[in-house]
Amino acid sequence: MKPAPFAYHTPSTIDEATGMLAELGDDATLLAGGQSLIPLMNLGLARPNNVIDLRRIAPLNGFDTTGDGLVIRAMATQRQVETSETVKAEAPLVADALTMVGFRPTRTRGTVVGSLTHADPAAELPMVALALDAKLRLVSRDRERTVSADDFFISYFTTQRQPSELVVDVLFPNRFKGWGFAEFRRRTGDFAIVAAAVAVETSGEYRIALGGIADRPLRCTSAEEVLRDQDVDQTLAQAAAEAAAEAVDPLGDIHASPDFKRRLLIPIVRTAVLDAARRGRDNG
Numbered sequence: 193m194k195p196a197p198f199a200y201h202t203p204s205t206i207d208e209a210t211g212m213l214a215e216l217g218d219d220a221t222l223l224a225g226g227q228s229l230i231p232l233m234n235l236g237l238a239r240p241n242n243v244i245d246l247r248r249i250a251p252l253n254g255f256d257t258t259g260d261g262l263v264i265r266a267m268a269t270q271r272q273v274e275t276s277e278t279v280k281a282e283a284p285l286v287a288d289a290l291t292m293v294g295f296r297p298t299r300t301r302g303t304v305v306g307s308l309t310h311a312d313p314a315a316e317l318p319m320v321a322l323a324l325d326a327k328l329r330l331v332s333r334d335r336e337r338t339v340s341a342d343d344f345f346i347s348y349f350t351t352q353r354q355p356s357e358l359v360v361d362v363l364f365p366n367r368f369k370g371w372g373f374a375e376f377r378r379r380t381g382d383f384a385i386v387a388a389a390v391a392v393e394t395s396g397e398y399r400i401a402l403g404g405i406a407d408r409p410l411r412c413t414s415a416e417e418v419l420r421d422q423d424v425d426q427t428l429a430q431a432a433a434e435a436a437a438e439a440v441d442p443l444g445d446i447h448a449s450p451d452f453k454r455r456l457l458i459p460i461v462r463t464a465v466l467d468a469a470r471r472g473r474d475n476g
């Protein structure tokens with residue numbers, strides 16, 4: 193299949209890219225790793241008149257650690273992030289979840305920020321961003337703002353990002369001592385049918401994010417409450433998992449009915465919570 197005709201732009205600075213977005217607005221789409229956009233264009237499901245390729249903008253490459261955590265810039269690929277020893281030390285939940293995103297060839301091109309911005313409700317990274325209280329930095333020609341993952345995801349493939357904005361980077365804060373990630377999928381490389389990302393703050397509080405359940409990644413505060421100020425064991429992890437299953441109203445799809453998803457959620461949340469609690473204890 194071939195995409196519909198489009199004009200191809202290759203800005204070399206962030207200012208140039210945001211200038212183009214300001215001019216073209218809804219009529220333009222940004223291209224990062226192309227692993228979601230290009231298939232959609234080839235299928236005719238996306239028909240942008242203008243494609244703005246970010247690959248020549250050098251300041252969008254790579255990632256850094258700061259006092260606050262790990263900053264991943266827009267064109268850092270999933271594979272660069274997944275294989276980095278720095279990331280494994282600073283944000284191990286990100287590195288671990290990435291091993292379950294697609295396939296090695298898709299991760300070699302696909303970006304972390306592209307996955308967040310694409311906002312597939314079953315994608316691994318949006319859940320991880322929610323569990324780790326990530327902050328996305330959005331820049332347009334006239335302003336810059338930071339949006340937390342809690343506010344960023346709105347619905348299927350829909351985020352707070354305005355057409356004039358470029359997501360320049362995402363900060364994964366480093367205030368967590370424990371983490372766990374679990375998902376159920378039919379085959380390696382598939383999107384999760386149901387997944388959970390769990391992070392334990394240094395204060396001991398839990399953040400639990402679920403994927404595959406709703407039109408966006410979901411925080412599950414009722415399950416978090418069960419674990420608050422507790423020394424988490426099998427029984428408590430099971431209680432939190434059951435609280436999660438009770439709290440949600442899963443959307444069925446071609447792979448799983450709402451009831452099946454609800455039942456799957458229990459072992460998935462329990463596993464992720466137990467892993468997070470164990471690592472939290474190991475890290476004091």
Ligand SMILES: Cc1cc2nc3c(=O)[nH]c(=O)nc-3n(C[C@H](O)[C@H](O)[C@H](O)COP(=O)(O)OP(=O)(O)OC[C@H]3O[C@@H](n4cnc5c(N)ncnc54)[C@H](O)[C@@H]3O)c2cc1C
Nearest residue numbers: 222224225226227228229294302303306307315316359382
């Ligand atoms: C075979 C296959 C299997 C896959 N399996 C999985 C999976 O299991 N789990 C999973 O999570 N994903 C999966 N994916 C999707 C993959 O992770 C994509 O790489 C990711 O969703 C998008 O990242 P990208 O860099 O390729 O973005 P692109 O495809 O280039 O862009 C995606 C969207 O984000 C926008 N965008 C990108 N960067 C920015 C930015 N900096 N600012 C504003 N908007 C931006 C684009 O305009 C576009 O709308 C799979 C893809 C393939 C092809």
